[in-house]
Amino acid sequence: MKIAQVELYIVQMPLKSPFLTHLGAVAHREGIIVKIMDQDGCFGLGEGVAFSTPWYTEETVATSLHMITDILIPLLKKNPIQQPEEAALLFKSIRRNHMAKAAVETALWDLYAKQNSSSLSALLNGTRQVIASGVVVATDSAVNALKQIEQYLEEGYQRIKVKINPQQDYSFLAEIRKVYPKLPIMADANSAYTLKDIERLKALDEFNLLMIEQPLAHDDIIEHAVLQKEIRTPICLDESIVSFDDARKAIELGSCQVINIKVGRVGGLYEAKQIHDYCFARQIPVWCGGMIEFGISRAHNIALASLPGFTIPGDISASNRFWEEDIILPEVQVKGGFIKVPDEPGIGFSLNEKRLKETLLSTRTFRF
Ligand SMILES: O=C(O)CCC(=O)c1ccccc1C(=O)O
Numbered sequence: 261m262k263i264a265q266v267e268l269y270i271v272q273m274p275l276k277s278p279f280l281t282h283l284g285a286v287a288h289r290e291g292i293i294v295k296i297m298d299q300d301g302c303f304g305l306g307e308g309v310a311f312s313t314p315w316y317t318e319e320t321v322a323t324s325l326h327m328i329t330d331i332l333i334p335l336l337k338k339n340p341i342q343q344p345e346e347a348a349l350l351f352k353s354i355r356r357n358h359m360a361k362a363a364v365e366t367a368l369w370d371l372y373a374k375q376n377s378s379s380l381s382a383l384l385n386g387t388r389q390v391i392a393s394g395v396v397v398a399t400d401s402a403v404n405a406l407k408q409i410e411q412y413l414e415e416g417y418q419r420i421k422v423k424i425n426p427q428q429d430y431s432f433l434a435e436i437r438k439v440y441p442k443l444p445i446m447a448d449a450n451s452a453y454t455l456k457d458i459e460r461l462k463a464l465d466e467f468n469l470l471m472i473e474q475p476l477a478h479d480d481i482i483e484h485a486v487l488q489k490e491i492r493t494p495i496c497l498d499e500s501i502v503s504f505d506d507a508r509k510a511i512e513l514g515s516c517q518v519i520n521i522k523v524g525r526v527g528g529l530y531e532a533k534q535i536h537d538y539c540f541a542r543q544i545p546v547w548c549g550g551m552i553e554f555g556i557s558r559a560h561n562i563a564l565a566s567l568p569g570f571t572i573p574g575d576i577s578a579s580n581r582f583w584e585e586d587i588i589l590p591e592v593q594v595k596g597g598f599i600k601v602p603d604e605p606g607i608g609f610s611l612n613e614k615r616l617k618e619t620l621l622s623t624r625t626f627r628f
């Protein structure tokens with residue numbers, strides 16, 4: 261792929277309103293934009309989705325920068341690659357640090373697609389021209405949740421996800437169901453429960469949720485299998501699935517009936533596609549998760565979600581869900597509940613240089 265130069269842009273942007281979960285609030289988003297250029301000036305873009313602190317996974321912006329700068333870029337310098345798959349395999353010699361790996365690997369996919377005049381969706385064997393869009397309501401009261409849901413439904417979103425925890429579950433969901441008896445709703449617990457809460461969780465079956473996401477520990481697949489036998493609501497795993505092997509084992513154990521695939525969490529598009537292909541062959545539905553991300557990661561998610569196994573609307577919302585102005589052009593738009601999959605080369609979005617400048621904290625350049 262003849263890499264000539266890698267540039268990193270560390271950016272920061274305020275959210276339109278804080279994103280609240282039982283693990284804390286996200287009010288500002290820091291991120292890493294990766295630009296990988298070849299000798300002809302063609303370039304690919306990726307985004308590091310680790311947060312500033314390790315509340316969702318162990319990675320942070322600082323650990324990602326260390327990994328990219330001191331480990332992954334030197335590996336790529338030493339081992340020239342012909343295809344992005346080779347980078348994914350090369351990075352397996354390094355343990356974990358999936359979001360750092362994905363930031364670089366996804367930029368290589370975009371570059372490779374552009375070098376071959378293919379859209380990223382086509383390169384991944386995507387089959388959809390549009391993808392169904394869902395949105396997350398992350399707030400601390402039913403009143404606020406209902407206000408947001410009303411607005412998002414007006415904007416066309418097809419499915420709503422709410423955040424739950426033992427302080428905000430049964431009566432919270434009952435109030436929402438009272439207003440929207442038929443709405444496709446899923447609930448994400450981000451590991452707020454233990455098996456001691458089994459009766460609490462059983463009680464949620466009456467709300468006919470599409471699924472409950474990650475009710476138990478972030479690293480568990482054993483107790484989720486126990487819980488799934490006790491509740492009717494399908495369990496979806498997010499945090500627990502950080503690799504293809506995790507997905508395979510969770511499905512074999514009966515720990516979940518659905519998987520939320522996040523490119524960053526699993527280390528890149530290669531691994532994400534492996535999980536998709538395995539689930540698709542077994543008719544296990546998957547959907548694409550979100551990371552309160554900027555437009556570059558959103559663009560990679562759109563390409564991934566164009567694969568045929570992504571049968572449930574994901575957490576891929578419009579740029580204006582979180583941002584006054586995104587760092588890509590055009591911005592991601594939801595029309596009639598769908599997002600168009602671009603057919604231009606690569607991710608099909610370009611950097612909004614003006615917005616990048618406004619949000620830039622620092623840059624780093626590496627010549628090959
Ligand atoms: O809309 C989004 O970007 C995703 C929202 C979301 O639920 C989330 C956001 C940040 C970290 C973890 C999660 C999650 O899916 O658990």
Ligand SMILES: [Mg+2]
Nearest residue numbers: 448473474498
């Ligand atoms: Mg989740």
